[in-house]
Amino acid sequence: MMLDIHSEKILILDFGSQYTQLIARRVREAHVYCELHPFDMGLDEIKAFGAKGIILSGGPKSVYEAEAPQIAEELFDLSVPVLGICYGMQLMSRHFGGQVIAAGKREYGHAELLAEGTPGPLFAGFFVDGVSPVWMSHGDHVETMPQGFETVAHTTNAPVCAIQNVAKNLYGVQFHPEVNHTPRGEQLLDTFVWQICGCHGLWTPGQIIEDAITRIREQVGVEEVILGLSGGVDSSVAAALIHRAIGDQLTCVFVDNGLLRLGEGDQVMTTFGESLGVKVIRVNAEERFLSKLTGEADPEKKRKIIGNLFVDIFEEESKKLANAKWLAQGTIYPDVIESAGAKTGKAHNIKSHHNVGGLPDYMTLKLLEPLREMFKDEVRAVGEELGLPHRMVWRHPFPGPGLGVRILGEVKKEYCDILRQADAIYIEELYARGHYDKISQAFAVFLPVKSVGVMGDGRTYEYVVALRAVETKDFMTAGWYQMPYEDLAHISGRIINEVKGINRVAYDISSKPPATIEWE
Missing domain, CATH: 3.40.50.880 (Class I glutamine amidotransferase (GATase) domain)
Incomplete structure (x- = not known):
């Protein structure tokens, strides 16, 4: 039993x-x-x-x-x-x-x-x-x-x-x-x-999985489920858990918005489509997202544009899956708490959540949220227990709007491509130099300003990126990660030498508070 x-x-x-x-x-x-x-x-x-x-x-x-x-x-x-x-x-x-x-x-x-x-x-x-x-x-x-x-x-x-x-x-x-x-x-x-209190410690990853599988099967029965797969930890673990419970009754829709990290779209398809055997439909929507974001510099408006367009595209795809009766989401417990706090007026809204608030009125699908009771560290532990790759499960948080809020101001394809390359070099070096697992969150930020530089015998006038790395236990407060100077110098040198369009790299030494972890 x-x-x-x-x-x-x-x-x-x-x-x-x-x-x-x-x-x-x-x-x-x-x-x-x-x-x-x-x-x-x-x-x-x-x-x-x-x-x-x-x-x-x-x-x-x-x-x-x-x-x-x-x-x-x-x-x-x-x-x-x-x-x-x-x-x-x-x-x-x-x-x-x-x-x-x-x-x-x-x-x-x-x-x-x-x-x-x-x-x-x-x-x-x-x-x-x-x-x-x-x-x-x-x-x-x-x-x-x-x-x-x-x-x-x-x-x-x-x-x-x-x-x-x-x-x-x-x-x-x-x-x-x-x-x-x-x-x-x-x-x-x-x-x-x-x-x-006389408790015995029943809340373990293995037993959480068994309980979730039982509840998913009881809820869904023989009906079909669709899930918006972003490639992030929460949606990835939700997909693996639901697939473990109901197999081919699950279809994932992966909306590639052009705002992902370098090679991330292909990685998602490889991990879920090839390794785990999950049915995944990939929608290449980069042009649609970048077109909608043209001329918009306000962070909150960018978040809403990206979130609303995702819902529109997901709805288009869901209509093609006429047999689906359930929509699965990677909602986790902090999302639920903060959303409830916002509704009751007991919490301040710092930025919009992209996966809380239920379904639009025009969607008739029932909602399935298998991670709803879990904190992020519990989601990660469950992901590892399900066999997801360690680097996928334990990678640093990535915002729902992706690079859309790591590019300050207006989002352009040129900026996305530059930032993707710089961020990939940064993360690669953090792994190589043994820093990644000591850092709670690290990423590069694109600054839409140009500075004068010198390369060889010529003058340059190119863009700036900032590198962010923080240590935190709860993400409510955070201190900047004190990277060794020689490592910073090496990372900066690689980015400037290898990423065309960048001639200056800055390192963010702001704590939270007063700064936030993300720049937007």
Whole structure:
């Protein structure tokens, strides 16, 4: 009998912290299924969810403010273990009669947590010689203890930084265990979901695949499915997973928009058509996309032009597949979270998502989203388990609009061809010099400006490309990758010598924030 991988799950209530998705990812890394829901989830919904444990996230508000986010009061009476993080701990403290006040000294960044008394089961092994380094981000603190709780730790600035009521399985921490800056934070979250909540780790790549195959077969039956294959990680893994489930009932439509990386279209056809035996229809649409983009320099408008034209072409092809009843998409869990946040007004829209929002009204196909519950790292792990090439599964993120948003301003074929060659040299050298797997995302950007140069005895007036490489764990913040000078010099030399039209290479040393990772 197949295991129900959703039978053990953790509920995370989101109070608006920038780190909430990280909490979910850490729980998933412990091989336990979890879901994010808004803080105002009703008590009946919470009961119906059937969580083995509940985590209350941090948030930007103060619990004593009139408009501060609150939760269903009866949540703490459900006999379910609860862990409150930052705002979540303050909310728990206030509920049980503790006092939360504005701190005289705020704590942002590194702090030393000092143990008090005897740490309970959650904190076993968390302190070494009574101390544990943690990451703080708060301007309020608990001044007086909640009834029935005991203090586990403090810092020199905050009198209460960890609390517990072991009898009721209620725990709170003022710090952020989900971030990498808290070295033993992962251990603490593992202890919560395994030891305190009694989960066993059913959420593994192999069992995710088995579960997905079963659900795909139940949903689709004998009907046919079409999928828009972009060559990116998400659509590629979705295609491989659906093909594993229903074989020739799946047809992929690969729209080659002329905005892909060097040789990418041929690679897609080779991997899926020849190696995996997936039915793939290739549509060469470079001229149509470039024509639509003529004269347009605004990044958001370019994204919408590319996305809308893709839908138009895909619809044209889908009409030729009259028997198809399902449209498959590579939607993943962060897309779902961010899309829901945008709809409820609880998140800011930085740029348009190309694969969220359902189907146009005029399309009658049913929607199939087999990756909808997965984070990107889980998608990659599933892809490898399905036998996709390592370089395809673990390559750096590539935006839906492709080179259309890595060419600043108007998009022209000349610019695409130049950028493709420069980017290919850059990535080739990152692999050759052992940098690629240390970098979270790397790419070249085409700048539509010309600069004066000298080649041989002649003056040149040619284009500029910028190279971007960042390190990040969550893509919410990122630091620029500190490439050795000799490697940068070699890469720059190759690009200038081998790519006609470029005479200058720049290296982007901006962090996120204030810059974004992509330039558009």
